[in-house]
Amino acid sequence: MNKPIQDGNWIDEYHNGVRYGLEAKLLIEEQSKFQKITVIESSRYGKGLLLDGCWMTAEKQEKHYHECLVQPAMCSAKEIQKVLIIGGGDGGTAKECLLHKEVEQLDLVEIDETVVEICKKQLPTIGGQAWQDPRLKVKIEDGIHWIANASSNYYDVIFVDGSDPAGPAKGLFNKVFFENCRRVLKPGGIFATQSESPEAFREIHIDTVKILREVFEYADPLYGWVPMYPSGWWSWTFAAIDNPRYLNPIKQRVIQIEENCEIWSPRWQSGAFEAMPAFVERGLSK
Incomplete structure (x- = not known):
């Protein structure tokens, strides 16, 4: 499981030595029976969703x-x-x-x-x-x-x-x-x-x-x-x-x-x- 990386105002997905991130604030982080669910809000792409630290979707993507x-x-x-x-x-x-x-x-x-x-x-x-x-x-x-x-x-x-x-x-x-x-x-x-x-x-x-x-x-x-x-x-x-x-x-x-x-x-x-x-x-x- 990946863990989303928080670095100041940035939230990143880490994959094979590369970070893919947005300047955003964390809204929700919740563990379901199956996975970690994270919701963020960014100025560039709006609200976004990560599952187990991996980007899934965002309002403007x-x-x-x-x-x-x-x-x-x-x-x-x-x-x-x-x-x-x-x-x-x-x-x-x-x-x-x-x-x-x-x-x-x-x-x-x-x-x-x-x-x-x-x-x-x-x-x-x-x-x-x-x-x-x-x-x-x-x-x-x-x-x-x-x-x-x-x-x-x-x-x-x-x-x-x-x-x-x-x-x-x-x-x-x-x-x-x-x-x-x-x-x-x-x-x-x-x-x-x-x-x-x-x-x-x-x-x-x-x-x-x-x-x-x-x-x-x-x-x-x-x-x-x-x-x-x-x-x-x-x-x-x-x-x-x-x-x-x-x-x-x-x-x-x-x-x-x-x-x-x-x-x-x-x-x-x-x-x-x-x-x-x-x-x-x-x-x-x-």
Whole structure:
């Protein structure tokens, strides 16, 4: 477990000899059954959340992450009536999903109820109106167990919005879990997960993409930036069974949500899928 470093008015995440920090004041530090939850307030990015000393989100950064995880999948899956989020206790992924009027059922499976309650109270703009939307059903359960027991061919889109592969999120980055996700995904569906920084978590990133390519017929990483995260350089990986439909947004869905987006657009997405660095390409070929 990392411990957030406080140095005067600075709060930092420490990772492999590098500190990633904000000038901020500490608002809350609470130990849940699963992890340490920290909420800070900064002038640059607003209120922010750390779990076990690792940056998760902030009010003025969340769209850099949530749009890039959600919209490539939601704009291109064959259908989007039934959607599953594993993790996502801050509500940001749910908010992005619910921009789509076609969504009828959105299940959010979060292991740590304390994260949900703190984010609702301290970071309400990240989840926005999602928490009041009747389509959202919050399940306080272990996502690994949930997906293992879910019905086959049930969800149109599955999102894994977990923290780094340690602590409560450790089991979200392995082949058995991904195989269960494939089983639960409907034909024409899309699976999407955050897949770490290709710089700060190089081996984990490459291994995640490799495993997804073993489990699904198609899987491709998309690259963007979340400035508050280690290295600032981040990735999300999308997978499908029948064809790489995540590469081709459906125009009508784009029209419905594009005015709400700060980062994502079809043009941005096209370049982000093509932005694979040479060392990742070599690593995936081994």
